[in-house]
Amino acid sequence: MTAGKRTDPVESAGDPVVALRRIAFLLERTRAETYKVKAFRSAAATVLATGADEVRARAEAGTLRELPGIGSSSATVVTETLAGQVPGYLARLEEEAAGPLATGGEELRGRLRGDLHSHSDWSDGGSPIEEMVFTAMELGHEYLVLSDHSPRLTVANGLSTERLTRQLEVVGAVNTHLDGGFRLLKGIEVDILDDGGLDQSDEMLGRLDVVVASVHSKLKMDPDAMTRRMVAAVRHPRTDVLGHCTGRLVTGGRGTRPQSRFDAAAVFAACAENDVAVEINSRPERRDPPDELVGVALEAGCLFSIDSDAHAPGQLDFLDYGCARATELGVPADRVVNTWPLERLLAWSHG
Structure with missing residues (x-):
């Protein structure tokens, strides 16, 4: 068994749902404010329920925020992910919050x-x-x-x-x-x-x-x-x-x-x-x-x-x-x- 497996940030590149879920996960494990977590989980649900072609077209046209549950930060994450990048928001969280929560065990x-x-x-x-x-x-x-x-x-x-x-x-x-x-x-x-x-x-x-x-x-x-x-x-x-x-x-x-x-x-x-x-x-x-x-x-x-x-x-x-x-x-x-x-x-x- 491999306990404590972490999603590699590279796995998030190209898949906005994975990126949004990963951000929510990292926020939750550090006990961030609930509204922040819900924003990214709601965005992930919206992207998952929307056709991939429409999501990509909206990202290119800058209209992602017209979708329910997509805000400024999550729209940026989706756009950067579809461009093949690790989103800046996710990269910062990986640096600050992805390590072990406690050591010794x-x-x-x-x-x-x-x-x-x-x-x-x-x-x-x-x-x-x-x-x-x-x-x-x-x-x-x-x-x-x-x-x-x-x-x-x-x-x-x-x-x-x-x-x-x-x-x-x-x-x-x-x-x-x-x-x-x-x-x-x-x-x-x-x-x-x-x-x-x-x-x-x-x-x-x-x-x-x-x-x-x-x-x-x-x-x-x-x-x-x-x-x-x-x-x-x-x-x-x-x-x-x-x-x-x-x-x-x-x-x-x-x-x-x-x-x-x-x-x-x-x-x-x-x-x-x-x-x-x-x-x-x-x-x-x-x-x-x-x-x-x-x-x-x-x-x-x-x-x-x-x-x-x-x-x-x-x-x-x-x-x-x-x-x-x-x-x-x-x-x-x-x-x-x-x-x-x-x-x-x-x-x-x-x-």
């Missing part, structure tokens, strides 16, 4: 075969399922878990049973059109309810490949109650991964938030006993669990999952951050479930 990143936590525009992600899949394949992944939110998280457009059922049909259709070298896995990031139950029916959870269970509400709950809540969720037979366990935010546009308080030894002992992986969430604003809790989980004998929690294609590269932290903290690669081949991963998650 390269060996572990190279062993990751996939990502168990990602979101699409079916919930609070910014891109269609297909775009997430294309990017995961370009990065060298062998599999990606689509884990959109569950119903109670309405602020994130969580999926009802009916919408999740429809999404599973889309996942099946996507896999039918792939060549077998990559697999989109059926998943969910399910809310852990106040009593430790999971925010989806057991029947639906049983249809999924991977279930990430996370706390998103009442993060300041009394420590004893939070411990009982999390232990109950971990003991649910369909829970595979305990997501961003403290809920903390350490930086970023959403501000900061202190970590939830709970008996980490008890929670991680339950994870080890029930074969549930502790997520090392790679989002730079989370860095969850904190370093000291990763140590507690290691001592408890836990498995781990290093996940991007990507809400946009470029954020799939956040794995750089998680791998650097895991390496620094001494997490063995063989205890990271997404270093495993697909067959072993599914045997574990379905076990």
Whole structure:
């Protein structure tokens, strides 16, 4: 496997869709403003939907901006690309933003075969399922878990049973059109309810490949109650991964938030006993669990999952951050479930 594959800028020459997608990817991985990313992804969609002859004719006539979703910057990118050049905007981004997001975890990143936590525009992600899949394949992944939110998280457009059922049909259709070298896995990031139950029916959870269970509400709950809540969720037979366990935010546009308080030894002992992986969430604003809790989980004998929690294609590269932290903290690669081949991963998650 070749993890962290980057599209060569030369590949962008002559194909404006590739160039526009690459710009959006680089902007996303550096957490640029959403409006900038959407501008280039919208432009890529417009160019893709417009005949190649018309796009070239408009570029020559200077009328690209008459097409919906094409602005000044994207029109320049298209024109320069069709002229056989690497667009100046892309060249600058390649110079400034294409290197590793973090160093020290390269060996572990190279062993990751996939990502168990990602979101699409079916919930609070910014891109269609297909775009997430294309990017995961370009990065060298062998599999990606689509884990959109569950119903109670309405602020994130969580999926009802009916919408999740429809999404599973889309996942099946996507896999039918792939060549077998990559697999989109059926998943969910399910809310852990106040009593430790999971925010989806057991029947639906049983249809999924991977279930990430996370706390998103009442993060300041009394420590004893939070411990009982999390232990109950971990003991649910369909829970595979305990997501961003403290809920903390350490930086970023959403501000900061202190970590939830709970008996980490008890929670991680339950994870080890029930074969549930502790997520090392790679989002730079989370860095969850904190370093000291990763140590507690290691001592408890836990498995781990290093996940991007990507809400946009470029954020799939956040794995750089998680791998650097895991390496620094001494997490063995063989205890990271997404270093495993697909067959072993599914045997574990379905076990």
